[in-house]
Amino acid sequence: MDTTILRNRFRGQFGTSGDLYFSPGRINLIGEHTDYNGGFVFPGAIDKGITIEIYRNGSRKVCLLALDRKDDSYLEFSLDDTEKPSVHWACYIFGVCKELEKRGITLGGFNAAFTGDVPLGAGMSSSAALESVFAFALNTMFAGGRVDKFELAKIGQATEHNYCGVKCGIMDQFASVLGREGCLIRLDCRSLEYEYFPFNPEGYRLVLVNSMVKHSLGNEYNERRESCEKAVELMNSRFGSVETLRDANHQMLDDVKDKLTDQDYLRAKYVLDEKDRVLAVCDALVNSDYELVGKKMYETHWGLSRDYTVSCPELDFLVETAQECGVTGSRIMGGGFGGCTLNLVRDTLYDKFISKATRDYSRKFGITPKVYSVVIGDGSRKL
Numbered sequence: 190m191d192t193t194i195l196r197n198r199f200r201g202q203f204g205t206s207g208d209l210y211f212s213p214g215r216i217n218l219i220g221e222h223t224d225y226n227g228g229f230v231f232p233g234a235i236d237k238g239i240t241i242e243i244y245r246n247g248s249r250k251v252c253l254l255a256l257d258r259k260d261d262s263y264l265e266f267s268l269d270d271t272e273k274p275s276v277h278w279a280c281y282i283f284g285v286c287k288e289l290e291k292r293g294i295t296l297g298g299f300n301a302a303f304t305g306d307v308p309l310g311a312g313m314s315s316s317a318a319l320e321s322v323f324a325f326a327l328n329t330m331f332a333g334g335r336v337d338k339f340e341l342a343k344i345g346q347a348t349e350h351n352y353c354g355v356k357c358g359i360m361d362q363f364a365s366v367l368g369r370e371g372c373l374i375r376l377d378c379r380s381l382e383y384e385y386f387p388f389n390p391e392g393y394r395l396v397l398v399n400s401m402v403k404h405s406l407g408n409e410y411n412e413r414r415e416s417c418e419k420a421v422e423l424m425n426s427r428f429g430s431v432e433t434l435r436d437a438n439h440q441m442l443d444d445v446k447d448k449l450t451d452q453d454y455l456r457a458k459y460v461l462d463e464k465d466r467v468l469a470v471c472d473a474l475v476n477s478d479y480e481l482v483g484k485k486m487y488e489t490h491w492g493l494s495r496d497y498t499v500s501c502p503e504l505d506f507l508v509e510t511a512q513e514c515g516v517t518g519s520r521i522m523g524g525g526f527g528g529c530t531l532n533l534v535r536d537t538l539y540d541k542f543i544s545k546a547t548r549d550y551s552r553k554f555g556i557t558p559k560v561y562s563v564v565i566g567d568g569s570r571k572l
């Protein structure tokens with residue numbers, strides 16, 4: 190990303206120059222809504238994200254310039270403030286500061302400006318990128334990098350929970366901080382063990398199609414999590430040792446079905462199905478069986494749409510269009526409620542799919558979807 194504008198604006202605002210840091214957004218091949226259920230996820234960092242310029246200012250003040258905002262683009266808070274800022278985007282940075290301090294890191298004031306090329310509200314984790322880049326930079330500047338990377342991801346997640354109202358899992362911040370070029374990462378969200386998988390499916394491409402329906406995770410996301418927790422509670426009192434849906438199976442869920450609402454039952458069932466799908470995809474990747482990977486992606490989509498109910502007509506239409514074109518795999522990516530579909534497309538079908546999806550979608554919804562080729566990049570870093 191060209192940083193000229195960032196550098197000029199920083200200098201114009203603060204009269205100095207600072208250091209540059211970057212954290213990416215992410216994709217997730219499979220394993221959706223499994224992270225907060227102790228399951229597996231399969232994310233990778235992308236080549237788009239948030240870049241900041243930052244410099245210590247020797248006070249207790251944090252002065253922030255959000256380049257991509259039209260309104261409320263400049264804001265200040267003090268590290269001693271106890272109330273979070275009234276402007277939402279600043280809560281991410283305030284939260285990261287507070288969470289670092291909770292872990293014994295003494296911060297000083299700083300000036301920072303930031304900008305991004307990861308689309309907002311498209312399911313590519315722009316908010317995790319924002320948390321991660323500040324957590325990484327502040328850890329480097331004020332703690333000599335002693336907070337380990339996994340803890341930085343947890344700081345981002347805690348920021349969402351405690352300052353932004355989203356009870357998310359660890360996947361997005363994990364991928365943003367720990368991503369590696371060319372690799373997807375299988376993360377076990379119960380043990381927190383992870384493994385890098387080189388991902389270069391010969392003859393296929395990963396492409397994101399943005400429905401342009403802006404998603405924002407909030408109550409609806411938290412409600413899904415509560416449904417899962419209700420099912421866990423019931424199964425735990427019936428069978429014991431069920432801490433998350435990872436510890437349950439379909440038989441156990443069916444045994445408590447009559448005590449759950451249909452909605453909660455279907456949501457928990459989706460998570461159990463998805464748990465099996467992720468493991469099937471791991472095997473398929475080892476065997477380079479991308480047709481099977483794609484089949485599982487479609488299954489995930491329809492599970493998310495019909496059982497977990499986090500899709501929308503626009504996303505369903507994009508997936509149906511992919512299916513009609515013979516695309517190998519297609520599904521909602523991320524939390525849902527809008528954003529992008531992730532598509533695994535044979536090289537030979539790529540042009541046909543993109544032109545049909547773009548044309549048919551524009552005709553039906555009156556808006557042109559944006560298309561992004563996925564490049565799997567590195568995680569948080571100093572530039």
Ligand code: GAF
Pocket residue numbers: 220221222223224225314357358359360361406523524525
């Ligand atoms: C969002 C959340 F932030 C993640 O933790 C994850 O639950 C995802 O939705 C769904 O898989 O991106």
